[in-house]
Amino acid sequence: MSVDAYLNFDGNCREAVEYYAEVFGTEKPKMLTFGEMPPNPAFTLPEEAKHLIMHTRLTISGSNVMFSDIFPGMPYVVGNNISLAIVSNNKEEIQSVFNQLKEGGSVRMELQETDWSKYYGMVTDKFGVNWQFNLGLGDW
Numbered sequence: 001m002s003v004d005a006y007l008n009f010d011g012n013c014r015e016a017v018e019y020y021a022e023v024f025g026t027e028k029p030k031m032l033t034f035g036e037m038p039p040n041p042a043f044t045l046p047e048e049a050k051h052l053i054m055h056t057r058l059t060i061s062g063s064n065v066m067f068s069d070i071f072p073g074m075p076y077v078v079g080n081n082i083s084l085a086i087v088s089n090n091k092e093e094i095q096s097v098f099n100q101l102k103e104g105g106s107v108r109m110e111l112q113e114t115d116w117s118k119y120y121g122m123v124t125d126k127f128g129v130n131w132q133f134n135l136g137l138g139d140w
């Protein structure tokens with residue numbers, strides 16, 4: 001299991017990640033936009049969201065740092081734009097930690113299969129810390 005930093009940006013994620021890749025001398029990252037995701041018939045993706053970065057990551061000094069733009073209309077507060085991401089290949093471990101952290105906190109997204117992960121969820125713990133959970137990193 002690893003704990004990775006996850007940074008959110010307000011529409012300038014691509015610029016920030018390219019900058020950090022240059023500063024830290026990393027490979028050019030793969031970037032997935034909201035527009036590249038399979039369409040959801042229950043939700044129409046706004047045109048202004050299609051080019052925004054849904055997910056990318058860099059390896060900086062041996063640590064994974066993940067990035068995304070916030071979705072249009074979601075609140076963005078500098079200082080609250082970071083979460084910690086639990087990455088594990090053990091589904092039971094993810095479930096256990098998720099269940100413990102949600103006590104006294106709030107679930108932002110229940111653990112579930114997504115287009116990018118077999119098991120993913122988000123919780124804000126009782127101290128206001130935002131956590132993401134991901135079963136493995138896949139190709140990312």
